Amino acid sequence: MADHSDGTPAGSHAVARAGRSDVEKFQDPGLAPHRLRLADTDPRAAKRAERQVAILFGVSVVGTLLFFIAYFGVRLDDTIATLRLQNLLLGLGVAFAMLGIGTGIVHWARALMPDHEVSEERHEIRTERDRVAAQRIVEDVLEETGIKRRPLIRNTLIGALALAPLPAIAVFRDLGPLPGNALRHTMWKEGTRLVRDPTGTPIKASDVTIGSAFHVIPDGLNELEHGKLEEKAKAVVLLMRLNPESLNPSPGRENWGYNGIVAYSKICTHVGCPVALYEQQTHHLLCPCHQSTFDLTQECKVIFGPANRPLPQLPIKVDSEGYLVAQSDFHEPVGPSFWERG
Amino acid sequence: MKALSQKRRHPLAAVALLLLGLILTGGLYAAATAPTAKADTTTYTAADTEEGSKLFIANCATCHGMGAVGSPSGPSLVGVGAASVDFQVGTGRMPMENQGPQAEQKPAQFNEEQTKQLAAYVASLAPGPAVPAEEYTDGGGNAAEGGELFRVNCAMCHNAAAAGGALTRGKYAPALAGVSNEHIYEAMVTGPQNMPVFNDANITPEGKRDIITFLNTIENNGSPGGADLGALGPVSEGLFAWVAGLGVIIAFTIWLTSRTS
Numbered sequence: 001m002a003d004h005s006d007g008t009p010a011g012s013h014a015v016a017r018a019g020r021s022d023v024e025k026f027q028d029p030g031l032a033p034h035r036l037r038l039a040d041t042d043p044r045a046a047k048r049a050e051r052q053v054a055i056l057f058g059v060s061v062v063g064t065l066l067f068f069i070a071y072f073g074v075r076l077d078d079t080i081a082t083l084r085l086q087n088l089l090l091g092l093g094v095a096f097a098m099l100g101i102g103t104g105i106v107h108w109a110r111a112l113m114p115d116h117e118v119s120e121e122r123h124e125i126r127t128e129r130d131r132v133a134a135q136r137i138v139e140d141v142l143e144e145t146g147i148k149r150r151p152l153i154r155n156t157l158i159g160a161l162a163l164a165p166l167p168a169i170a171v172f173r174d175l176g177p178l179p180g181n182a183l184r185h186t187m188w189k190e191g192t193r194l195v196r197d198p199t200g201t202p203i204k205a206s207d208v209t210i211g212s213a214f215h216v217i218p219d220g221l222n223e224l225e226h227g228k229l230e231e232k233a234k235a236v237v238l239l240m241r242l243n244p245e246s247l248n249p250s251p252g253r254e255n256w257g258y259n260g261i262v263a264y265s266k267i268c269t270h271v272g273c274p275v276a277l278y279e280q281q282t283h284h285l286l287c288p289c290h291q292s293t294f295d296l297t298q299e300c301k302v303i304f305g306p307a308n309r310p311l312p313q314l315p316i317k318v319d320s321e322g323y324l325v326a327q328s329d330f331h332e333p334v335g336p337s338f339w340e341r342g
Numbered sequence: 343m344k345a346l347s348q349k350r351r352h353p354l355a356a357v358a359l360l361l362l363g364l365i366l367t368g369g370l371y372a373a374a375t376a377p378t379a380k381a382d383t384t385t386y387t388a389a390d391t392e393e394g395s396k397l398f399i400a401n402c403a404t405c406h407g408m409g410a411v412g413s414p415s416g417p418s419l420v421g422v423g424a425a426s427v428d429f430q431v432g433t434g435r436m437p438m439e440n441q442g443p444q445a446e447q448k449p450a451q452f453n454e455e456q457t458k459q460l461a462a463y464v465a466s467l468a469p470g471p472a473v474p475a476e477e478y479t480d481g482g483g484n485a486a487e488g489g490e491l492f493r494v495n496c497a498m499c500h501n502a503a504a505a506g507g508a509l510t511r512g513k514y515a516p517a518l519a520g521v522s523n524e525h526i527y528e529a530m531v532t533g534p535q536n537m538p539v540f541n542d543a544n545i546t547p548e549g550k551r552d553i554i555t556f557l558n559t560i561e562n563n564g565s566p567g568g569a570d571l572g573a574l575g576p577v578s579e580g581l582f583a584w585v586a587g588l589g590v591i592i593a594f595t596i597w598l599t600s601r602t603s
Contacts, residue, residue, distance in 0.1 A: 037602050080566045088568065110602045196544070197494050207543030211533045214544055215494050240538070276498040279509060279536035286510050288498060293510050304510070 031117045039111050049111035053104050060100025067093030183341075184333045186218075186235040188314060193219035194239060194263065194324040202323045203239070208261050211280045214239040216263065218326070234334055236266040237314050238276055239324070242283060246297050253299065256315035261324065263314040264300050267335040268292055270307040285311070308337065386424075386462030394463025397456055401437055410467055415441070422532060423470020424461035429528035431457045433521070435535075443512035444535055471531040471541075478551045479523040485559040488552030491545060496553070499537075503573035504557055509536065519561050523554045 039046040070089030076082050147154050193202045197215040200222045208214060216237040224231060244260035256262070264285070268275045273289035283296040284303070292305030300311035312334050315327035333341060398410065405416030412418030419426070430436040434448040452460065461473065493502060499515035501507045506517035513536055518526065530550055533539030545553070571578040 080563050084566055084568070106598060198490055207541070209539055209541050211539040212541060212544055213538030274498065277509060278538050279513065280533055280538045281536045282510070284510050288507065
């Protein structure tokens with residue numbers, strides 16, 4: 001069909017010929033007729049536009065002045081009201097200073113600057129000749145460097161390039177040590193007292209009445225000199241007491257609580273938000289970030305939301321003085337899943 | 343000692359020992375729980391209790407049962423204390439309008455006198471938390487310490503700005519602006535509905551006073567950063583940014599590309 005593709009009526013064997021050339025040859029409509037703006041024809045309109053642009057620039061000047069009036073003029077006293085006033089005026093001043101310049105320039109360009117349409121011819125698409133020329137340049141360069149004839153240079157270059165990124169590894173390694181097994185352990189160990197957050201006072205079992213919720217940290221956390229927040233982020237616990245009959249502990253976990261007092265990790269197993277919205281009638285724990293809901297009566301099983309595993313329980317007991325202490329650390333890593341957790 | 347050891351096989355020795363043990367444990371338990379079940383400090387007259395009993399039978403007994411022992415449609419009120427009644431009735435949550443996820447706050451149905459009588463009646467059934475003393479609800483505590491306690495214990499449900507927030511299945515933690523200091527105190531002590539109890543062993547009365555002071559402070563200070571859009575965080579702020587912010591950008595785009603007359 002190649003010989004028929006020249007598109008002329010004579011060359012084609014198509015039946016319909018009349019008017020065909022008109023259809024196939026798409027007429028370039030060209031540019032729309034240039035329409036003059038009001039300001040192009042009427043000097044008074046041009047004058048008005050000029051004044052409008054000047055007013056907008058003036059608004060900008062007033063805005064900047066307003067900023068400095070607010071900055072130096074508003075006297076701050078002890079109340080928050082003056083600070084609010086100053087903030088408002090500073091914000092308005094800067095906003096009008098910027099907005100005045102921006103809108104002024106745009107209005108100037110739209111109303112007064114020349115607006116004839118200009119069309120630019122499209123460049124010819126790349127030709128075979130250019131491609132060959134480019135290829136020749138690459139070949140010439142390869143030839144002139146002599147990299148093919150001098151393997152010593154080539155090999156040492158490869159070696160240098162392979163080694164050069166290594167310093168980056170050393171630098172990024174310094175961003176911090178690998179967590180090691182820090183994700184698997186918290187500050188809790190046998191005999192650590194449960195103390196109130198933030199005061200750090202220990203909690204007697206008799207203080208925890210039914211329906212109570214205590215926000216708990218391990219004893220000694222407040223005294224840590226380094227890494228206090230890191231430890232707190234793992235060790236925070238919510239302590240609740242409910243009717244012991246409502247709890248359904250699984251075999252082996254019957255004595256992890258005391259008289260209906262149970263302690264669960266406050267770190268959501270989804271992405272680690274603090275789960276502390278405790279509903280004392282339904283015994284649901286709700287995570288405020290993504291609405292994962294845990295049922296306290298089923299050992300904090302997930303009953304709704306994106307979390308995938310129950311909140312870890314902290315086994316607790318009562319020491320000889322009647323204070324609540326931990327039996328051990330959590331039996332599983334707290335918080336969200338991580339790569340090596342398995 | 344010898345006389346005692348000789349009588350240890352007496353038929354009544356086991357009974358005596360049991361009695362001794364019971365008295366000891368009972369006494370210890372009472373001593374241990376004494377700080378949490380504080381004695382009623384407000385005094386009610388017998389007439390208050392009598393009137394309260396009548397009001398209770400007429401208005402509350404349908405759900406809470408005769409003698410407030412509870413029924414399938416309402417919990418027992420024995421031992422909830424005067425504070426609970428003052429909160430629930432004083433904020434209009436009780437009597438409940440209809441069964442739902444949560445009793446809503448509404449204009450109180452009983453006046454102050456009747457609320458007091460109802461509280462007197464319920465307090466007469468068993469000891470429980472009393473209406474707080476004036477000294478803890480005057481809002482004269484330490485707002486900074488109250489803020490810290492609030493952020494640890496309350497902010498997760500009631501929002502860091504005390505604007506309230508959603509809970510599961512239609513329940514919610516209400517906003518705390520406009521709630522009276524007494525009612526805030528009573529809510530902490532009694533744990534109404536799904537709110538946990540924060541007894542005096544958990545947050546001391548002074549701590550509660552600090553929290554109330556903090557709430558009064560943020561309510562009076564307003565929002566230093568301008569319109570707080572309900573202080574609901576990313577929901578209202580995001581909505582505003584998308585609708586208003588993008589709206590302005592679109593308007594500017596249209597203006598930029600429109601033809602001048």
